[in-house]
Amino acid sequence: MHSFSPVIETLISELMKLPTIGRKSAERLAFHLLKSNPKQAEALAKAILDVKHRIIFCSQCFNATETDPCAICANPERDHTVICVVEDPLNVLAIEKAGIYNGLYHVLQGRLSPLRGVTPEDLRIKELIARLSGAQIKEVIIATNPDLDGDTTALYLSKVLKPLSVTISRIGLGIPMGGSLEYVDEGTLKKALEGRKQL
Amino acid sequence: MGIVKTEAIILDSAEYSETSKLVRVFSPARGKLSVLAKGARRKGSRVGAGLEPFTHVNLTLYLKEAADLGTLKECEVIESFAYLREDLIKLALASLYIEAIRITLAPGARNYSLFKLTLAYLHALRKCRDSTGMTVHFLLKLLKDLGFQPALKGCVRCGATERIRYFHLRRGGVVCAACAGETAELVALNPGEYRVLKKSVETPVKSVVRIRLSRKQSKALLELLIRMLEYHLETRLRSVRFLDQMMLEIP
Incomplete structure (x- = not known):
């Protein structure tokens, strides 16, 4: 059976370690890199190394950053009395893009998952509690995803944060913009009705 | 085999590509099945909520003969066990x-x-x-x-x-x-x-x-x-x- 040179095989097997990349996709990417300008490949290799060498996690909020504390935690213009709890740094990016929130963040670095055996010890929950105990935080907004693991994380957080004297809220859940009522399941409808607003 | 309708309980659900989900379901007539739900992670997806673990659903799948991976066509929630x-x-x-x-x-x-x-x-x-x-x-x-x-x-x-x-x-x-x-x-x-x-x-x-x-x-x-x-x-x-x-x- 014909196989590629060991150098190409190594690249393919490394690419296959990335999420959602199978053998075929890895082969396509490897041959794209092989055909591309050497500078493009060097820039990609440098970018990967830079991420690994220069990016750290903020010691306060655990967001990905080049400086510690991160730009958000160090910004005096932001509201330091509100913390928005999210699952990963991509969620921070999504909220920041919307430009509607001016408080701080806390990145859990994952979410609880009973079926995958992810427990509170695997997340940055202890650090969140420590942060709330020693600062002037008045409100915690839980912004975990509205799925089983996200709901589990939110429920657990609400239980462990309750004894602390902070307001705990969760972002609104319900029918998405552009959605259609007739296709909404009972769980979503229940959340939408519970979270209704007076006009 | 073509289009198949089956009752099922969702056993597990994982992200698959940018917009899809790969779920494992328990069908009384077909045992454990893997089902690819294309577009289930898109905003406003009509099937996403039905693919959460523990949910009891009616599924319409496209299933090939002797295959244990189906493609989801429709999903109706019977009970979500919220x-x-x-x-x-x-x-x-x-x-x-x-x-x-x-x-x-x-x-x-x-x-x-x-x-x-x-x-x-x-x-x-x-x-x-x-x-x-x-x-x-x-x-x-x-x-x-x-x-x-x-x-x-x-x-x-x-x-x-x-x-x-x-x-x-x-x-x-x-x-x-x-x-x-x-x-x-x-x-x-x-x-x-x-x-x-x-x-x-x-x-x-x-x-x-x-x-x-x-x-x-x-x-x-x-x-x-x-x-x-x-x-x-x-x-x-x-x-x-x-x-x-x-x-x-x-x-």
Whole structure:
């Protein structure tokens, strides 16, 4: 059976370690890199190394950053009395893009998952509690995803944060913009009705 | 095979590519099936909510002959068991039960009785006060369905019915004090726990929910059943880690 040179095989097997990349996709990417300008490949290799060498996690909020504390935690213009709890740094990016929130963040670095055996010890929950105990935080907004693991994380957080004297809220859940009522399941409808607003 | 309609319980759900989900489902007529739900992660998807673990659904799939991977066409929620999202202990216990099914169920292995049992468990868990005891009863029924029903009539070594003190994991039954010996495969069983275990095994599903267990008995028997499951399945159940921590933290 014909196989590629060991150098190409190594690249393919490394690419296959990335999420959602199978053998075929890895082969396509490897041959794209092989055909591309050497500078493009060097820039990609440098970018990967830079991420690994220069990016750290903020010691306060655990967001990905080049400086510690991160730009958000160090910004005096932001509201330091509100913390928005999210699952990963991509969620921070999504909220920041919307430009509607001016408080701080806390990145859990994952979410609880009973079926995958992810427990509170695997997340940055202890650090969140420590942060709330020693600062002037008045409100915690839980912004975990509205799925089983996200709901589990939110429920657990609400239980462990309750004894602390902070307001705990969760972002609104319900029918998405552009959605259609007739296709909404009972769980979503229940959340939408519970979270209704007076006009 | 083409278009197939089947009732199912969602066992597990994982992200697949930027917009899709890959779910494993328990179909009474087709056993464990993998289903690719294209576009399920898109904003406003009509099927996303139905693909959450534990959900009882009606699925319309495109399935090829002899394949165990289908493509989802439609998903209608029958029951979402949303109460599990409001009780961490019940969620952890249901996760244990569902994980055991996910590991043991074979693709293509039809099993109507296990499907019915699983739905009965998820409904019974909703209203019960002793969720650990309820899980013990249903795990015993699950073990029976899987062919691992514990032998409880008498000591599996000498047949004695008196002084039953241990459960032997490898032999899958109880042993008396005289036959116990020294082995890591023994789990201590007091007379009260033995009595409840026997009664639960002998009682049909409909009535088993009425058998009351003390808190101590529920905990001890659940531990025993987890050890039994892990011993026979030759794997550590991932949900046990979460369950242990919730049991410790939530009184």
